[in-house]
Amino acid sequence: MVDQMQQRVEKLGPSERIVQALTTVTDHLVHNRPGAITKAPHTNLGVEWRPATWRLQDGVKTVFRKDKAGKKTVEVKLGVLDADGKTVKDGRTVVGEFRTPGLYPEVAAWMYRQVADVFKVDNEFVARWASWSFPQEHRDLKVILAAFLLVQDRKGDPVVEDGKVLFNDDDLRNVGEAMCLLRSKNDLNPKLLLRVGQVLELPAVAAINRELGFGKSARNPMMGRWPGAVTKWLRNREQNPKVLEGLVKAGFKGTVKDLARKVGYKPSSPQFFVTLGWKQIQAEDGHRQILDVTLKAVDSWAELSERQICEKIMAEKPNYKTIVGKLPATVGVTRAVMAAAIEAGCLSDKDLIILTPTLEELGLLGVPAIAERHAKALAQAEDQRSANIARNVKSQVVKDQLQDAADKVAVKVMIEATKDMRIYCMVDRSGSMTGAIERAKAYLSRLLVGFPLDRLHVSAFESMGKEITIKAPKAAAVEQAFKGIAASGGTSYSNGLLVLMKHKPKDGEDVLLLWIGDEQGEPGLNLAATIRATGLNPVGFGLLHVAGGAYGDNGRTVKDAAAVLGLPCFDIEEGMFTEDPYSVTRILQRLVAATPVGKAQVGRPAPTRVTLVEQILKTDLLKVPIAYQAA
Incomplete structure (x- = not known):
């Protein structure tokens, strides 16, 4: 069994890079x-x-x-x-x-193509990859994997020999269906379920499916089991009125309607339309039957005073999205309305963190009970979103609280992710980085804050290297360490590493080299020779390419060195820090997980880390819930 696992890992070698690229991609599938x-x-x-x-x-x-x-x-x-x-x-x-606003077709097609390339190597691996991704937070990746699995050609067809059915092929479309139908913390909500269909309708994605043989129509896109899965999903919500009402309260009413229109859903009762507040009109030619629907009057807050609105919030406890949708412009989000919403429990922890600037502006963070609730929300934070929000508050105390919450998330995640790993980070501060060094320094406070300091070694280099000491696992400590460092001098990536050679990896530790710069340095062959001479035997590179522009942008020092050494070089894109800054920890966690595990050497045991591919291969395939199997 172990040998079979190893064979599959080795077979997936090139695909591991694709998996890493997709799990760390920073581009959004949708821009609003x-x-x-x-x-x-x-x-x-x-x-x-x-x-x-x-x-x-x-x-x-x-x-x-x-x-x-x-x-x-x-x-x-x-x-x-x-x-x-x-x-x-x-x-x-x-x-x-x-x-x-809408889907970003280039991202969808690129991600879909990467999944298709992995599928060509190992069909079942994609299904396990989707099963591994399902409980994760990467929504865009889950949408792409679900879309692909719903249309790929491993769908349980009978395998026939001499006119007899020997067995049925594996039905990997079931995993795609399960992703659409399972309910959990990070499941596909109605918007994501609709997005799966929208991805399959994109011309570029439809072209990939035709190329792979997933559909015969030259005109219509291949939708596979998506319409059937959506129909099952709608039927289940109709049969469970409380669930459907919950979706309406959560602000998904319009999306549920869109899903029903897309698949031509025919409800069994007019109550479905009543719950959605969906008025039905008979077509002039009478080509469809209209159920008798009498809609209730809309619960409007338009004529209510601020006090009456607060009383309704306390009594009905709607979520914050519903409150904002119903608030009349004459009232707006006032101090009293927000206080009532918090006291009634209408705001989730994430809502409270996102709304920190509003709470500050309304003076509510000075109210002990609300300040305590806000502090609890920060303590439960699961991403670094608060670091981004800190830019929009005025109080330094609140800024520090938000940044501290982000730092704690990073440390908690990265300590486990970097177990049995030593990281060396080299930052280019040479003259070619003029115009880019300040950007690089800003990124470093996000990039390095989560790594355990006893296994992180940092340098800044030009012609010579200088070790940088980070005194605490805090963004402020990283910023302080790089204070006063400007771009000047020549460029020697080798010296950036050599200055850190007093720090050697311990037995059982893998080495990851992180490079930050424009790659305008010595030939990659020379850097590769230096790395060999150190005896570090790194298992991979991470590269944050920050273009300086002073001498063009065609450097390849790091990538060429990786090619000479036969090592993977994982790109860390600038967009991770600018477009989606609170995903930094997740992306770095995936990068580290995707790094190959080093082999045992003479006198040194092999590290005990498990690679991302091995984690995926050990994941059980998702199954369609029993409640849907007869639907």
Whole structure:
């Protein structure tokens, strides 16, 4: 059994890089605000999305990209919006494409293609990968895996020989169905369930499915079992009115309607429409039967006073999303309304953290009971979202509380993730990093804060290397350690590593080398020779490529060295810190997990870490709940 596992791990070697890329991808599958797509050669997609807007200038629609500069948003003129409403031009040159809110097709197609490539190597592995991903937080990855499994061609078909059925093939579509139907903490909510179908309808994804033979129609996209899974899901909610009512209260009413329209769902009772507040109109030609539906009057707060609204909140305890949707503009979110919502338990821990700036503005963090509830929410934080929110509060005390919560999350996660691993981090501060060193330093406070300090060694280098001492597992301590470091001098990646050679790995520890810079250094062959001479025997590289621009952006020192040594080089994209900063810990955790485990050497035992692929292979396949199997 162990030998079989090892054979599958080795067979999946190239695919492990793909798995890592997908579990650490920072691009969002959906953007809920307008943006612009521009070329980005150093990203997986070759393009990047940034928030953008347009406004009339001299009668012409001019597009402005919204870039972050510290705490401020700076508008950068991109070009003129063409008549098609998409193409952005600077003169005659196409510089980008303006996008309205919605799916990001490039991300969807890229992720889907990566899954398809792994499927070609090992069909069942993709099903186990999906099963492993299901309880995780990476929603976009789960949507892509569910979409793929619902249409792939391993669907339980009979295997026939000499006219007799020998057995039925594995039904991997069942795993996709299970992802749609299972209920748990991180399940596919109605929006994600709808998104699975939207992904399958994308032309680029439909083209991949045709290429793989997952469907015969040249016109219609392959939807596989998605319509059937959605029908089962809707039937179950209709048969469990409290669950359907809960979805309405949670703000999913419109999404449930969209799902029903997509699959042509026919409810067994008019109560389904009543619960959704969905008025039914008979078509003029009478081609469909309309159930007799009498809708209740909408519970409006439009005529209520602030006091009456607070009383309703205390009595009905709606969630915060519902409260905001019902609040009349004449009242708004007042101190009393927010206090009532908190006292009634309408806000989740995540709501309280996200709303910290509002609580501060309303003066509610000075109320002992609310301050205590807020502190408990921070103590239960599961991601580094609070570090991002800290930018938007005024009080230094509150900033410190938010940052401390983010730091504790990072430490808790990374201590376990980096068990039996020693990390060496080398930061390029040479002259070619002019214009980029400040960005790199800002990223470091997020990148390094979670690593155990007794197994983390850091240097800054130009022609020579200098060890950097981080005194505490805090973002502020990382910032302090790099204070006063500016870009100047030549570049020697080798010396950045050599200055740390007084710190040797212990028996049973793997070595991971993290590089931060623009790769404008010595030839990769030279760096590879230096690494060999140290005897560190690293199992992989992590690379945060920060383009300085002073001498171009074509450096390859680290990637070439990795190629010479035959090591994986995992990209850490800048977007992780700018677009989705609270996912840093999750992404680093996946990067470390994906790093290969070193082999035993003479006099040194093999590390006991389990690679990401091995974790996935040990995961049991998801099963469709019994309640749905007869549906």
